Amino acid sequence: MHQRELEWISAERAATALAWFSIGLGAAELIAPRAVARLAGIREPRGISGAIRALGARELANGAAILANPRQPAWLWSRVAGDGLDLWMMQRARQRRGVKDARFKAASAAVMAVTAADLMVAQRLTTLERQQSAAPPRLEIVRAVTINRANHEVYRFWREFTNLPRVMRGIEAIDVIDDRHSHWRLRVPGGVRVEWDAEIVDERENERITWRAEGPVVAHMGSVMFTPAPGARGTQVVARFEYEPRGGPLGSNIAWLMDGLFEDQVQEDLRRCKQFLETGEIPLSDGPGLLRPAQPATDPAEIRDYSGVHR
Amino acid sequence: MKATCWLGTQHVEVRDVPDPTILNPRDAIIRVTRTAICGSDLHLYNGFIPTMRRGDVLGHEFMGEVVELGTGVKNLAIGDRVVVPFPIACGHCLQCEREMYSLCENSNPNAWVAEKLWGYSPCGIFGYSHMLGGFAGGQAQYVRVPFADVGPIKIPDHLGDEQVLFLSDIFPTGYMAAEACNIQPGDIVAVWGCGPVGQFAIKSAYMLGAEQVIAIDRFEYRMRIARERAGATTINYENMDVHDALVEMTGGRGPDACIDAVGLEGHAPGVAGAYDRVKTAMMLETDRTPALRQAILECRSGGTVSVAGVYGGFIDKFPMGAVVNRSLTIKSGQTHVQRYTRPLLERIGRGEIDPSFVITHRLPLDEAAQGYSMFAEKRDDCLKVVLAA
Numbered sequence: 001m002h003q004r005e006l007e008w009i010s011a012e013r014a015a016t017a018l019a020w021f022s023i024g025l026g027a028a029e030l031i032a033p034r035a036v037a038r039l040a041g042i043r044e045p046r047g048i049s050g051a052i053r054a055l056g057a058r059e060l061a062n063g064a065a066i067l068a069n070p071r072q073p074a075w076l077w078s079r080v081a082g083d084g085l086d087l088w089m090m091q092r093a094r095q096r097r098g099v100k101d102a103r104f105k106a107a108s109a110a111v112m113a114v115t116a117a118d119l120m121v122a123q124r125l126t127t128l129e130r131q132q133s134a135a136p137p138r139l140e141i142v143r144a145v146t147i148n149r150a151n152h153e154v155y156r157f158w159r160e161f162t163n164l165p166r167v168m169r170g171i172e173a174i175d176v177i178d179d180r181h182s183h184w185r186l187r188v189p190g191g192v193r194v195e196w197d198a199e200i201v202d203e204r205e206n207e208r209i210t211w212r213a214e215g216p217v218v219a220h221m222g223s224v225m226f227t228p229a230p231g232a233r234g235t236q237v238v239a240r241f242e243y244e245p246r247g248g249p250l251g252s253n254i255a256w257l258m259d260g261l262f263e264d265q266v267q268e269d270l271r272r273c274k275q276f277l278e279t280g281e282i283p284l285s286d287g288p289g290l291l292r293p294a295q296p297a298t299d300p301a302e303i304r305d306y307s308g309v310h311r
Numbered sequence: 312m313k314a315t316c317w318l319g320t321q322h323v324e325v326r327d328v329p330d331p332t333i334l335n336p337r338d339a340i341i342r343v344t345r346t347a348i349c350g351s352d353l354h355l356y357n358g359f360i361p362t363m364r365r366g367d368v369l370g371h372e373f374m375g376e377v378v379e380l381g382t383g384v385k386n387l388a389i390g391d392r393v394v395v396p397f398p399i400a401c402g403h404c405l406q407c408e409r410e411m412y413s414l415c416e417n418s419n420p421n422a423w424v425a426e427k428l429w430g431y432s433p434c435g436i437f438g439y440s441h442m443l444g445g446f447a448g449g450q451a452q453y454v455r456v457p458f459a460d461v462g463p464i465k466i467p468d469h470l471g472d473e474q475v476l477f478l479s480d481i482f483p484t485g486y487m488a489a490e491a492c493n494i495q496p497g498d499i500v501a502v503w504g505c506g507p508v509g510q511f512a513i514k515s516a517y518m519l520g521a522e523q524v525i526a527i528d529r530f531e532y533r534m535r536i537a538r539e540r541a542g543a544t545t546i547n548y549e550n551m552d553v554h555d556a557l558v559e560m561t562g563g564r565g566p567d568a569c570i571d572a573v574g575l576e577g578h579a580p581g582v583a584g585a586y587d588r589v590k591t592a593m594m595l596e597t598d599r600t601p602a603l604r605q606a607i608l609e610c611r612s613g614g615t616v617s618v619a620g621v622y623g624g625f626i627d628k629f630p631m632g633a634v635v636n637r638s639l640t641i642k643s644g645q646t647h648v649q650r651y652t653r654p655l656l657e658r659i660g661r662g663e664i665d666p667s668f669v670i671t672h673r674l675p676l677d678e679a680a681q682g683y684s685m686f687a688e689k690r691d692d693c694l695k696v697v698l699a700a
Contacts, residue, residue, distance in 0.1 A: 148405050233405055264423060275417045279401040280383065283435070283457050284334040285420035286368075287445025293366030294438070294445040295314065296331040296455065303334060307420065 008071060008128055014121045015070040018079060021114065022063030029056025041103030042093045055089065058082055073129055076122035083115035141241045141263050145270040148234040149277050155206045155226050155235075157277060167272040167282070169265065169308040184213070194218060219243060237273070239266055272309075282309050313700075314368045314451035315679040320358035323369065323683050325676060331447065331455035336383030339459030341395065343700040345472040346373035346450045348679070349397075349480055350506045351574070351621045353687050355439065359575055359598070360623055362424055362442040370450030371397035371437040372479040374472060375700070377463075378453070384460045393463035395456055396648035397480045399435040399444065402461035413645035418458060419444045428624070433645055450679055452700050464652040467660070473667040473697065474659055477511070482666045483651035485511025485572070486518075488619035491642035492568030494519045501525045501557060501566035501609065502543070503602040505533035507669045507695045508619055509572035513541040514664060516570075525560055527553055529578070532692040540668045549580060557609050565611035573602035574620025590627060600626045607633050607641075618643035669695040676700045 029036050033052035037045035062082060066075045090108060093099070147154050157163050161174045161182050172193070175183040179200075186194045196215025202223075203209045210223040220243035227236045241262070275282050287294030288306040297303050304310055314328045331340055349372050354360050374394040377387050387393070399419075400412035407415050415434035419425060422432035424442035435457070438448015447454065456463060466475050485508050492500055500516040502509050505528035513524045526543035528534050534545035546556045557566060578584055579601030587599035606616050607630050616639055634641065658664055671694040674682050682696040 146405070148403060148408070268423065271422060274404075275401075278403045279337070279417050279458070281335045281337060283399075283401075283418060283420055285435075285441075285445040286331075286447040286455070287364060287421075287441050289421060289424070289445075290362060290364055290441050293316075293364050293368075294441060295316065295366055295368045295447045296329045298329040300332050300334055 004128070004131065011121060011124045011128060012070045014117075015066055015076060015125065018076070018114075018118060018121060019063040019066035019070065022059045022066065022079065026056045026059030026061075026063060029053060029059060037093075039103065040090060040093075040107040041100040041105075042090075042097055043099060044097040048093065048097075051089065055082075055086065058085075071125060071129075073122055073125035076118055076125055079118040080115065080122055083111060083118055086111050087115070139241075139243055141266055142238065143263065143266040143270055144236060144238045145267075145274050146229050146234055146236050147274045147277050151206050151226055151228050151235045153235075154237060154277060157273070158209060158224055158226075158237075159203075167276050168269045169272070184215075186218075237270060239270060241266065282307075284309060312452040313676055314447070315370060315676070315698075316365075317355060317363055317367045317369050318365050321356060321684070321687070323356065323680050325679050328366075328368065328447075328451075331453050333379060333381045334455065335457060336381040337458050337460055338381040339377055339384055339387060339456045339463070340379035341373070341375040341393065341449075341454050341456055341463070342378045343373050343375040343449055343452060343454055344392075345375070345476045346370050346676070346698050346700060347476060347479075347481075348372075348450070348682050348686050348696045348698070350508060350686075351439075352683070354575060354621055354623070356683050356687055357576065360440050361428070362421075362440045364441060367438065367441075367445075368447040368451055369438045370448030370454075371439055372476065372481070373437075373449030373454060374466070374476050374479065375449075375454075377459075380459070386460050387463065387465075391463075392466045392468075394466060394475050394478045394652065395437075395449065395454075396462045396464075396478075396483075396652060397436055397439075398433075398462075398645060398648055399437065399446065399457050400461050400649055401458050407461070410647055410650045411644075412647040412649040414647075421445050436645070450676065450698060450700075452676070462649055464656060466656070470656075470659065471667075473670060474665055475656065476697065477507075477666040477669070478648075478652050478655055478659075480646065480648065481507045481669075482511050482655055482664075483648045484508050484619055484646040485513075486515040486651055486655060487644070487646050488512045488570045488572065488617045489515035489519050489521075491617040492516065492519075492521075492570065492615045494521050494568065496520060497522050498567040499523045499525065499561050500568045500570065501527065501606070502570045502572055503527050503577075503606055504572035504574075504620065505530070505537040505543075505545070506572060509533075509570075510537060510541050510669050510694075511666070512570045512572050512619060513537055513543045516568075517542055518658070518663065523560075525557065525566065530689060533694060536669070536694060553605060554609065561611070565609050565614065567611050568615045568617060569606035569610045571603045571606045571616070571618045571620045575599060575622045575624075577602040577620075579605075587627070598622050598624055598626050600629070604628065604630055607639060610637075610639055612637040613639070615640045615642060617641075619646075670697050672696045674698055 029052050033049040034045040062078055161176055165171045170186050172185040172187045182198045184196050194217050196213045196218040198211045198213045200211045208225045213220050220241050222241045225238045229236045272282050284307050291306045312330050313325050316326045377391040398413040400407050400415040401417040404416040413434050419432050419435040421441050425432035435444025437446050489512050498521050500521045502512050505526050516524045524543045526537040527546045529549045537543040575598035577599050610616050676698045685693045686696050
């Protein structure tokens with residue numbers, strides 16, 4: 001297992017233990033506030049039951065929140081703050097009500113020990129969280145479709161890259177340079193053009209194509225696998241993309257946002273590939289998405305534009 | 312051209328819109344001669360189906376004359392008189408090869424929307440929301456028919472429009488619902504709802520060998536048609552206890568099969584009906600289901616519950632305990648119309664059935680809005696509205 005995951009697990013265990021401590025103490029404070037006060041050495045516990053019960057409720061809620069998400073540092077920091085509140089309340093009780101010294105000192109020491117433990121775990125979780133967001137996550141997208149056509153037909157359609165702009169939305173053109181190299185041009189909404197070079201790094205006829213794409217914006221490893229579907233049901237096509245977001249934390253946030261869109265895009269492209277290979281066309285909607293009402297257009301080009309199908 | 316447009320909840324209007332054009336090689340343009348308002352159109356009308364947009368052209372029951380063909384359609388000719396099935400199907404995917412046409416994997420260009428709600432997408436449907444394709448419907452003078460080489464069926468000259476129009480939806484829908492009941496000699500079938508689909512379910516159950524068909528509704532004029540034209544015994548659920556009546560009629564065992572021809576806007580008297588009304592009003596449930604619940608609870612142990620009515624989203628208080636412990640089979644699906652058009656056309660040709668018996672109102676296309684409100688409010692003993700375009 002990954003080292004960082006092991007660190008997460010040990011921090012999570014410590015947080016969970018503190019959560020149960022929180023719940024135990026909280027329950028005691030709620031059920032028997034005076035007993036708790038006496039245990040802390042406070043001489044005159046009458047009249048502070050309400051305050052102790054409030055502390056108990058806070059402890060319970062905090063404990064439950066940690067259990068619900070033991071990797072969230074905020075709930076441990078909230079425990080640290082709660083410890084501070086406990087110590088302050090104890091000091092106030094000592095000034096106003098008087099205490100049995102030995103018990104009070106023991107109780108204060110116990111609270112401070114717990115505070116130290118809370119502080120340690122909170123810091124550990126915060127550090128782990130920072131490390132995690134700093135490391136660029138490797139994003140992976142996998143999408144699949146089954147096409148009711150023989151393996152070699154589907155493979156041949158894909159391997160002839162000039163076919164792909166017919167089914168891939170936004171791909172304007174693919175220039176094939178030689179058997180392994182090609183240049184791709186994508187037009188994204190707003191007229192921005194994105195270009196990249198692709199190199200086939202591995203391929204096996206009728207089975208798979210693996211490529212690497214390099215460009216100023218786009219950089220990924222991609223592969224398409226072609227497997228005969230069981231029961232002579234055509235060909236299973238599995239597309240896989242792996243990429244590391246560029247441009248530091250901002251880039252990785254943008255990539256994370258774009259990830260879902262890209263996933264949908266891959267799914268749509270596979271669907272269109274299936275439509276084209278099975279039916280010979282990409283059927284057009286009168287109301288693509290929710291972009292225009294489902295009624296005929298004066299100019300069919302409007303529907304083609306919304307659908308991103310131009311040939 | 313003129314087309315019936317959805318403009319909002321309980322608001323449709325016949326408006327001028329552009330004429331359709333061929334967009335794909337396998338498209339055809341049909342000049343509509345007759346079209347009908349379907350009970351499921353009322354779900355759109357009443358705002359129960361999501362992803363409608365102001366201006367959508369309605370209508371999925373229509374027939375007419377081929378006036379234009381894409382280059383890919385070889386089996387039709389200009390001038391052919393055709394009925395068009397409401398599900399759009401490509402004919403080449405695995406589902407189409409298995410004759411599960413309403414599950415066509417290629418005919419919904421907006422499949423991704425349906426996937427968000429239902430997991431996977433069914434076929435595209437004419438005039439039935441954007442998540443089912445955003446296709447302009449047939450309550451219009453002209454309509455574009457995708458995959459026209461698969462769906463439309465040519466009609467012999469000696470059969471009139473009104474005899475064959477319902478091959479587009481409600482006759483096959485009632486028939487498929489009855490077929491799903493796997494009717495054995497001696498079987499008693501109960502049908503919830505005496506709307507047009509219910510009428511055809513009753514007729515079809517008899518065609519498939521049912522001993523007796525019991526129909527449940529609350530509108531006397533609809534039950535009269537079910538008795539007189541379809542041969543059913545009827546139960547008015549507002550005057551009679553449905554359970555007591557069914558127990559008596561089935562020798563204490565329950566109907567062998569129950570067909571729900573009501574769908575998501577069901578009514579029920581008393582607490583059960585009020586429960587669904589409140590929950591749908593508060594958006595805690597999307598569909599009202601008293602008919603389906605009752606069909607399940609009344610069905611004979613080991614029997615079949617066949618759901619022809621349309622449901623769109625999520626339902627509450629579904630009696631799964633009855634389904635499991637009494638070995639019930641639930642069958643459902645949008646109708647695989649293309650599977651039934653030919654055999655049912657032959658039945659019509661042989662005179663076994665004249666589907667026009669459900670028609671109560673004939674209006675010009677211009678009066679579609681009146682047709683919708685009359686049908687929705689069940690005014691003037693309205694059972695089925697046919698529009699002449």
